[in-house]
Amino acid sequence: MSEKYIIAIDQGTTSCRALIIDHGGAIQTIAQQEFTQIFPSPGWVEHDPEEISEVQQRMVKNAMSQAGISSSQVEAIGITNQRETTVVWNKNTGKPLYNAIVWQDKRTADICEEIKEKGWADKITGKTGLFVDSYFSATKVMWILRNVPGARALADQGQLAMGTIDTWLIWKLTGGNQHITDYSNASRTMLYNIHDLEWDEEILNFLQIPRSMLPAVKPSSFDFGHYEVDGVKIPIRGVAGDQQAALFGQQCLEPGMAKNTYGTGCFMLMQTGEEAAISRNGLLTTIAWGLDGKVYYALEGSVFIAGAAVQWLRDGLQLFQTAGESESLASRAKPDHGVYMVPAFAGMGAPYWDMYSRGAIFGLTRDTTKAEITQATLDSLAYQTRDILTSMESDSGIGLDQLNVDGGATANNYLMQFQADILGVPVIRPKVTETTAMGAAYLAGLHTGFWNKDEIARIREIDREFVPVMTDEERKERYRGWQNAVKRTLGWLKD
Secondary structure, rough: OOEEEEEEEEEEOEEEEEEEEEOOOOOEEEEEEOOOOOOOOOOOOOHHHHHHHHHHHHHHHHHHHHHOOOOOHEEEEEEEOOOOOOOOOOOOOOOOOOOOOOOOOOOOHHHHHHHHHOOOOHHHHHOOOOOOOOOHHHHHHHHHHHOOOOHHHHHHHHHHHHHOHHHHHHHHHOOOOOOHHHHHHOOOOEEEEEOEEEEEEHHHHHHHHOOOHHHHEEEOOOOOOEEEEEOOEEEEEEEEHHHHHHHHOOOOOOOOEEEEEOOOOOEEEEEOOOOOOOOOOOOOOEEEEEEOEEEEEEEEEEEEOOHHHHHHHHHHOOOOOOOOOOHHHHOOOOOOOOEEEEOOOOOOOOOEEOOOOOOOOEEEEEEEEOOHHHHHHHHHHHHHHHHHHHHHHHHHHOOOOOEEOHHHHHHHHHHHHHHHHHOOOEEEEEOOHHHHHHHHHHHHHHHOOOOHHHHHHOOEEEEEEOOOOOOOHHHHHHHHHHHHHHHOOOOEEEE
16 A cells, blocks of 8 residues: 655745655655735735635645655645634635735724723633734724625625635635634634633624624544545645644643744743633733644743844844854853843833833943854843743743744754753754644644554654753843843833
8 A cells, every 4th residue: 555645734924835744754845835925005914815725735736746646645634824814705706805914914903992992802802812903813804894895795694704824725625615713723813712612702793793704613633624636535634823733743732831933033832731821921822722622722922033133133233144153153252241132122022011122232341242242142032932931830830841942043052052041941952843834734644543642752853952051040140130131121212
């Protein structure tokens, strides 16, 4: 019998990707193509849903061709997607009423203010775990219903469907047979009650979004229909939003396990088990995934400036030519130099939430060189990560025992070692960095029996474990210095 494979669809903000993964967890091939970014007005970001569907289906077929496999060799498809981005389409024609409004889009800021002024912010947060923000799907749907001619009438007649990108892709892949999403994506819409596990009628009525527009919500490992390729019906069996898929791909299957993705900023999620942990520190409460008849929750926090601070050293200050050089430069810094860099270029996020702070460097002396400044900048990524994870531990009541990491900056061994030191727990870097796609693949493979949990635990190989070597006293002293530096930046524009 010919070998079987899982296809992971990774539909991102700028490109569509398809990965062919074998039973041993090896990625056989990746097909990728960017698609059009549309900017109709300042702060507006759109995608053409039809283009996304066409490009994504082409990438699936290209990946199969590159790997030399037939449709009959595909065990199942798993889908992971850019979250919150929203499509509204006509159920009868299958045609979008408007372009997809992307998670980055800011056009609905006024609608958010309107919701807050009517006193609904706390109620929505309590039900959905999210803040009232243009980031999420709800106000994007409201904007389309208010501004696209004929949309409101069609919605009231029950003729419109809405969905995040996973829902739109499944509709297209199944020929309109499935209007469906999973718990993780539903929890990013600002319409889903994450405690009752249903679309919240009270919120829908207040926002004037008809229930008939919304997809069925199912576990993340489930029967989402079939995609017919060359006469073969390929099962779609796994779906999760990208950050939750990465959490699953990192095998954070026990409460208290966390992953941090180091990119331009940082996305951090901690799995908190079957109880939703309500944040008192400005974090989001979200659904991680649904699996084996259970729903698991997570806390989510974002660092605004992470890798972007290293880019600033490279491009703004021109301290080095490539980001990779920052590791050797930082390693040459003098011990106990006392320099702190606070990268508050866009204010400070959780747990400070101060839009008036600005970036600063403290502790400069005549013998400070670019080595100390570079080291202090890398250290700031680790300090900000500790800020978020300290909040997560406080909110969840669960202590962190290790941090799983992915993203470009994890290649920096100095940063990873300092991250372990300042947290006081091991930092685990996997060999395969495609953790988002692997998470979607695992969810699909678990449903069909292609893998079991023991097998996917063996698939995830560790590249390196960074073990803390710093003393408790030094860790406290250094973190105290960071907190002092942050205090001096807060409210800078107000002082």
